[in-house]
Amino acid sequence: xxxxxxxxxxxxxxxxxxxxxxIGIYSCGPTIYGPAHIGNFRSFLxxxxxxxxxxxxxxxxxxxxxxxxxxxKIIRAAAKEGVEIRPLTDRWESVFRSDMQALRMTEPDVMxxxxxxxxxxxxxxxRLLEKGHAYKTEDGSIFFRIASWPSYGTLAxxxxxxxxxxxxxxxDEYSKDDVRDFVLWKAAKPGEPSWEASIGAGRPGWxxxxxxxxxxxxxxSFDLHTGGIDLVFPHHEDEIAQSEAATGKRFVGTWxxxxxxxxxxxxxxxxxxxxxxxxxxxxxxxxxRALRLALISAHYRTSLNxxxxxxxxxxxxxxxxxxxxxxxxARAARGADAPGEVNTDVAELATSTxxxxxxxxxxxxxxxEALAALFDFIREGNRHLDAECSAASAVALRExxxxxxxxxxxxxxxxxxxxxxxxxxxxRVAARAARDFAASDRLRDELAALGVLVEDSRDGQRWRxxxxx
RNA sequence: GGCGACGUACCCAAGUGGUCUAAGGGGGGGGUCUGCAAAACCCCUAUUCGCCGGUUCGAAUCCGGCCGUCGCCUCCA
Numbered sequence: 001x002x003x004x005x006x007x008x009x010x011x012x013x014x015x016x017x018x019x020x021x022x023i024g025i026y027s028c029g030p031t032i033y034g035p036a037h038i039g040n041f042r043s044f045l046x047x048x049x050x051x052x053x054x055x056x057x058x059x060x061x062x063x064x065x066x067x068x069x070x071x072x073k074i075i076r077a078a079a080k081e082g083v084e085i086r087p088l089t090d091r092w093e094s095v096f097r098s099d100m101q102a103l104r105m106t107e108p109d110v111m112x113x114x115x116x117x118x119x120x121x122x123x124x125x126x127r128l129l130e131k132g133h134a135y136k137t138e139d140g141s142i143f144f145r146i147a148s149w150p151s152y153g154t155l156a157x158x159x160x161x162x163x164x165x166x167x168x169x170x171x172d173e174y175s176k177d178d179v180r181d182f183v184l185w186k187a188a189k190p191g192e193p194s195w196e197a198s199i200g201a202g203r204p205g206w207x208x209x210x211x212x213x214x215x216x217x218x219x220x221s222f223d224l225h226t227g228g229i230d231l232v233f234p235h236h237e238d239e240i241a242q243s244e245a246a247t248g249k250r251f252v253g254t255w256x257x258x259x260x261x262x263x264x265x266x267x268x269x270x271x272x273x274x275x276x277x278x279x280x281x282x283x284x285x286x287x288x289r290a291l292r293l294a295l296i297s298a299h300y301r302t303s304l305n306x307x308x309x310x311x312x313x314x315x316x317x318x319x320x321x322x323x324x325x326x327x328x329x330a331r332a333a334r335g336a337d338a339p340g341e342v343n344t345d346v347a348e349l350a351t352s353t354x355x356x357x358x359x360x361x362x363x364x365x366x367x368x369e370a371l372a373a374l375f376d377f378i379r380e381g382n383r384h385l386d387a388e389c390s391a392a393s394a395v396a397l398r399e400x401x402x403x404x405x406x407x408x409x410x411x412x413x414x415x416x417x418x419x420x421x422x423x424x425x426x427x428r429v430a431a432r433a434a435r436d437f438a439a440s441d442r443l444r445d446e447l448a449a450l451g452v453l454v455e456d457s458r459d460g461q462r463w464r465x466x467x468x469x
Numbered sequence: 470g471g472c473g474a475c476g477u478a479c480c481c482a483a484g485u486g487g488u489c490u491a492a493g494g495g496g497g498g499g500g501u502c503u504g505c506a507a508a509a510c511c512c513c514u515a516u517u518c519g520c521c522g523g524u525u526c527g528a529a530u531c532c533g534g535c536c537g538u539c540g541c542c543u544c545c546a
Binding site: 027028029030031036037039040041042043044046071072073156157158159206226227228229230231232233234235257258259260261262265266267293294297298299301302303304305306307308309310312313314315316317319320323324326327366368369371372373374375376379382383385386435437440441444453454455456457462 | 471472473474475479480481482483484492493494495496502503504505506507508509510538539540541542543544545546
């Protein structure tokens with residue numbers, strides 16, 4: 001039974017879906033005005049792991065990740081570059097999608113854009129106005145009235161009465177009834193995009209889009225909502241207020257928040273100049289699977305310290321995984337004609353590993369423990385290979401490895417050999433049969449130059465692809 | 470000022486009352502196997518969990534104090 005820690009209640013409790021036939025998950029996605037950094041992806045990959053684990057557990061999931069394509073930062077970025085907003089957001093959406101794919105993030109079922117869901121957002125504002133939870137100011141902006149929503153502050157554990165009044169109040173917010181009220185709809189201003197609407201021309205405030213799009217695709221009440229811990233307040237607090245005030249229903253069953261990633265102990269920030277962007281790292285030739293591993297290796301609720309050692313350590317771990325996978329394949333292939341039986345010990349190892357892995361993931365997604373189960377499995381599996389286990393055993397081990405990998409997504413992709421490698425491998429087999437080691441070594445070097453790592457074992461010559469795939 | 474989190478080996482990182490003389494990955498040292506290389510396996514690398522007290526038969530785990538780091542209260546994954 002999956003246990004999850006819910007931010008709102010503060011409790012770790014069994015996850016019971018509203019509708020067992022389809023679990024709805026909404027993850028606050030990126031604002032697409034620039035490249036995503038590894039901290040962003042830490043939280044997206046946390047959601048990916050959640051989705052993968054639920055699906056591996058046999059659940060049907062509908063996963064929605066929004067793209068924020070209208071806000072102050074985007075307007076500013078477009079103005080600065082002298083381009084229209086849409087081409088700018090299109091460009092960064094495609095960068096985001098390619099980062100996503102490289103890091104093996106599951107493709108969300110829906111990736112809605114805020115600007116394509118304006119009517120849904122307007123509808124929420126209309127409902128809030130009707131119910132007296134919202135009001136219009138002199139300039140035409142519309143605010144949510146916090147005083148009308150007594151439970152405001154519950155998620156973030158903030159006392160609304162004690163909330164410090166922000167020193168910086170925007171010019172267009174001077175007429176708010178209460179400085180703590182948040183904007184739902186920003187009145188149209190010259191030089192800014194706006195939409196004509198029954199509630200007056202304007203554009204949506206930031207929080208509104210997530211309420212509108214989550215409810216549009218998942219219903220007025222849905223199971224899981226994820227995001228970085230920094231979104232707890234005000235973003236998610238405001239989402240709850242505006243959604244529940246509009247519908248009168250419980251908005252989200254379980255709130256999940258991912259802790260921050262730090263770089264060598266510091267927060268990533270422009271002033272420190274320590275922002276590691278995913279697309280930059282990939283362009284530098286970083287193995288995407290190693291980056292994925294580095295970003296998922298700590299429990300999602302504790303901060304993760306990313307250092308200069310993180311990637312090399314992850315690369316080494318990935319190579320260990322690859323070598324094991326290649327060795328299992330070689331053993332399975334060598335004995336394909338007469339696979340024999342699965343050893344009792346192997347069968348037991350496979351079962352206990354799956355059990356241990358599942359227990360870890362069910363324990364509020366305890367990925368570090370799940371990875372410990374994986375690497376213990378690799379060591380035990382290698383021992384069986386060293387002890388010349390049957391081909392059937394190798395197949396069983398490989399199936400277990402692949403079943404864990406439905407969730408982890410770290411195994412090498414099915415690979416194709418570079419041009420000419422097939423012939424070189426065959427020539428090397430022949431050279432070794434003739435005990436011509438000089439030729440064998442030369443061919444190994446040639447293959448290495450092509451990116452094909454060759455190793456000799458009792459199962460004969462085996463190979464794997466170096467670097468990224 | 471208010472609220473909260475964290476401090477575990479050289480690095481990353483689990484564990485939150487006994488199975489801990491503390492998982493797992495990386496790194497380092499030694500060994501086995503091997504034509505060589507690589508991979509793999511074995512052994513070693515924290516009797517100790519920021520510091521000081523307390524509770525308990527028993528604490529890394531609970532309580533108090535102190536030191537340090539970080540987060541939120543304002544845009545942020």
